[in-house]
């Protein structure tokens with residue numbers, strides 16, 4: 275019992291542990307997979323939204339650049355034969371700058387790059403030869419151009435959009451160009467600046483050299499992108515989405531799209547952690563919806579596990595008291611509903627049967643005299659106790675074979691044994707249901723007669739004595755017996771007194787010459 279309690283796990287606890295572990299692991303696994311799937315969905319969605327937005331901004335920027343070039347082309351066609359008209363040139367540069375707000379400054383030069391008209395005039399370029407990268411490129415290429423970003427002579431970071439001017443004979447006579455100052459408010463910042471920035475997402479524009487052309491943080495415009503593990507992939511592709519670490523070491527979801535006419539790339543990015551905020555709510559819902567199923571599964575496993583362990587538990591309990599005479603019936607009642615428990619039940623039942631047979635045999639052996647098969651003194655005493663307990667009156671005949679020593683001496687011990695056996699059978703002839711024959715000594719017997727008074731007992735004793743006298747014993751012939759007769763009833767003598775008086779009566783019978791019956795009277799008892 276103590277071993278069971280201290281060291282051995284019980285089956286139902288093991289099964290409970292198993293049920294809890296399996297349920298928790300399954301639940302955790304399902305939550306984890308759900309979390310991963312939802313996270314992937316949110317990330318893919320955000321990447322797609324950012325890509326689509328970048329693509330839309332790219333289209334808008336492309337349209338803006340095309341329209342800017344168109345405006346310059348239109349002016350260029352107007353100037354074809356009016357390069358000498360300085361007032362008209364001035365009018366045109368002002369119109370171009372102020373009408374559309376596309377350019378921060380506008381300039382018209384002659385074919386050597388000398389500025390013929392400038393708007394605004396504050397640039398101080400009028401009459402001077404332009405030497406900036408954009409101007410030199412325009413003069414050399416003599417075609418519509420959008421320059422790479424460069425720093426102008428008056429220290430502005432800008433891009434220069436220009437269109438050549440040809441006279442009616444198709445001779446190159448100069449160019450008209452507009453600048454977009456990247457670090458100052460411009461049409462590009464107006465287009466891109468409409469983005470909603472509050473959740474940590476933002477837009478920036480880079481060229482293929484990774485130089486930043488637009489950024490909400492104005493100080494970063496003109497810088498080159500470094501420490502960004504996704505930028506190389508971005509500048510290699512036309513359009514797409516990528517999860518990256520930005521220059522501040524933050525996980526971002528970037529969507530990007532190329533502006534074909536300039537090879538600039540618009541990147542829209544939002545922080546991963548902000549994108550994943552709805553995940554908490556989603557997971558709470560998943561937990562709430564999964565919980566009833568989890569509880570149901572747990573109850574099902576627990577119930578089923580208990581049903582499996584129940585017959586084993588009951589069989590184990592019953593196996594503790596196999597000596598109980600009722601145990602057979604109790605085990606029969608156990609519902610062994612599956613094959614293994616049924617086999618176990620059958621095995622225990624046959625074990626119980628065997629055990630009970632052996633116990634019965636041992637009990638019989640412990641109460642039987644092995645030589646004669648009569649009851650022994652122990653069985654006789656048990657019987658006495660039972661009768662006293664039930665207050666059942668009875669008499670006893672205390673019988674002793676006369677001169678039995680001579681039988682042994684004359685014919686040998688084996689013959690003596692045979693006489694004892696035959697005498698036992700003879701006494702049994704006087705035995706009714708409820709009576710008992712016991713061999714209480716070597717050649718001593720007691721015949722217990724239930725519900726028989728002393729006088730009747732004496733008559734039985736006499737008949738028995740005469741029957742013995744008349745019996746022919748193998749080899750030996752005739753023998754005789756002496757018998758002491760005593761009786762017990764409630765409120766008479768004690769059992770010990772009754773036994774002792776029977777012995778004394780027997781002794782008296784021997785004393786009076788043997789082969790006789792003597793009733794235990796008060797005289798004898800004394």
Ligand SMILES: Nc1nc2c(ncn2[C@@H]2O[C@H](COP(=O)(O)OP(=O)(O)OP(=O)(O)O)[C@@H](O)[C@H]2O)c(=O)[nH]1
Nearest residue numbers: 674675676677678679680682687688690691716717
């Ligand atoms: N064959 C045999 N003899 C036994 C057994 N038990 C006791 N005896 C013998 O029974 C004899 C009893 O002898 P005693 O007590 O002297 O009595 P008795 O010879 O019968 O004489 P009384 O009783 O005085 O008539 C002894 O010789 C014992 O050895 C037994 O199981 N088998």
